[in-house]
Amino acid sequence: MCRNIRPLNNFEPPxxxxxxxxxxxxxxxxxxxxxxxxxxxxxxxxxxxxxxxHLTRHLLDDLVTTAPPKNREVEAEKARARARLRYGA
Structure with missing residues (x-):
């Protein structure tokens, strides 16, 4: 998967x-x-x-999950922590 393409499903706000x-x-x-x-x-x-x-928007609108929505800031901090481990501070 392309590193620059981020998961878009199940975020609040969408x-x-x-x-x-x-x-x-x-x-x-x-x-x-x-x-x-x-x-x-x-x-x-x-x-x-x-x-x-257009198709991606339809996919995101149609996907169903029982998981609680993810918080963008929390996910961004997790990504920064992974980057620090991978590349150093």
């Missing part, structure tokens, strides 16, 4: 459209193998981002 778009963009960049498409491929690239963001 994932924003900007977060969904960012995840879709990262996915398309990874699959396409480029961060910026050529002019010839820009329309296809942008269309893919829109479609994946």
């Amino acid at each position: 994932a924003t459209d900007d977060e969904v778009h960012a995840a879709a963009l990262q996915f398309v960049r990874k699959v396409a193998g480029t961060t910026k498409p050529s002019a010839a491929n820009e329309a296809a690239f942008d269309q893919a981002v829109r479609e994946i963001a």
